[in-house]
Amino acid sequence: MDYYDNNVAGSNNLFQVMQMNNVKSLIYSSSATVYGNPLFLPFTENHPTGRNISNPYGRTKYFTEELSKDISNTDPKWKIISLRYFNPTGAHPSGIIGEDPKGIPNNLMPYISQVAVGKLHVLNIYGSNYSTPDGTCIRDFIHITDLAKGHLKALHKMFNSEFEGWKAYNLGTGRGYSVLELVKAFEHASGRKVNYKFTSRRYGDIPISYADARLAENDLDWTAEKDIFEMCRDTWKWQSLNPNGYEIDEI
Numbered sequence: 196m197d198y199y200d201n202n203v204a205g206s207n208n209l210f211q212v213m214q215m216n217n218v219k220s221l222i223y224s225s226s227a228t229v230y231g232n233p234l235f236l237p238f239t240e241n242h243p244t245g246r247n248i249s250n251p252y253g254r255t256k257y258f259t260e261e262l263s264k265d266i267s268n269t270d271p272k273w274k275i276i277s278l279r280y281f282n283p284t285g286a287h288p289s290g291i292i293g294e295d296p297k298g299i300p301n302n303l304m305p306y307i308s309q310v311a312v313g314k315l316h317v318l319n320i321y322g323s324n325y326s327t328p329d330g331t332c333i334r335d336f337i338h339i340t341d342l343a344k345g346h347l348k349a350l351h352k353m354f355n356s357e358f359e360g361w362k363a364y365n366l367g368t369g370r371g372y373s374v375l376e377l378v379k380a381f382e383h384a385s386g387r388k389v390n391y392k393f394t395s396r397r398y399g400d401i402p403i404s405y406a407d408a409r410l411a412e413n414d415l416d417w418t419a420e421k422d423i424f425e426m427c428r429d430t431w432k433w434q435s436l437n438p439n440g441y442e443i444d445e446i
């Protein structure tokens with residue numbers, strides 16, 4: 196219910212307030228989870244969405260996309276770009292801004308970095324028998340600063356071209372790495388050992404996800420520039436400089 200409240204009801208409230216104030220341009224932070232289980236790979240923007248999405252978070256991102264499409268269909272003054280993030284990782288290269296999940300991290304990279312810094316003992320790798328070269332899932336990890344630049348390019352597109360209506364763009368590198376490959380890359384970048392053990396699969400995980408990011412390259416003049424080493428190096432810099440995150444209860 197919280198996801199629905201925040202993502203769907205919250206977005207609808209925002210759309211209403213925007214409409215009332217005649218503000219009709221929006222960049223929406225969507226997610227690759229809208230694609231659900233892949234019918235084909237890499238995911239292109241015209242891969243069907245909303246089918247077999249195995250978690251409520253993903254469904255709320257899908258519903259909000261549908262809501263925003265309906266809004267732009269009914270009023271041609273709306274300009275909406277939906278950016279479908281693959282797996283954001285990394286941190287600001289300064290080490291000052293980074294990810295500080297509440298409690299035990301759900302996502303892979305912050306879990307790895309908390310094991311490396313000694314806050315958590317061991318990484319549980321969910322599944323070792325997927326149909327992938329090393330048996331672990333494959334994801335398209337993207338550095339957070341590349342993701343941020345994608346937003347600037349989308350803004351540029353929205354205000355400096357004939358852009359109208361609704362359009363989705365994948366923000367990913369186009370290259371997949373397995374969970375084990377990420378662990379190894381992190382060990383290399385940090386010089387720390389990351390203890391791991393294999394456990395059972397996590398419900399709802401799809402085996403492989405990676406982007407076809409050519410539409411963003413062609414239309415937005417954007418491509419991800421940073422590689423997996425830089426993602427790990429910057430995550431480690433943030434984590435090692437801030438082992439307890441921001442150390443404040445609320446921001």
Ligand SMILES: CC(=O)N[C@H]1[C@@H](OP(=O)(O)OP(=O)(O)OC[C@H]2O[C@@H](n3ccc(=O)[nH]c3=O)[C@H](O)[C@@H]2O)O[C@H](CO)[C@@H](O)[C@@H]1O
Nearest residue numbers: 226228250252282283301302303306319320321332399400
């Ligand atoms: C099912 C689910 O929650 N999906 C969310 C998850 O996607 P997604 O599952 O892709 O991202 P995660 O970082 O949670 O997991 C990536 C991969 O690492 C594995 N893994 C993860 C954590 C861990 O402790 N051990 C481990 O082995 C997972 O099984 C998965 O194969 O994060 C995305 C944001 O980045 C969200 O958009 C997705 O809705």
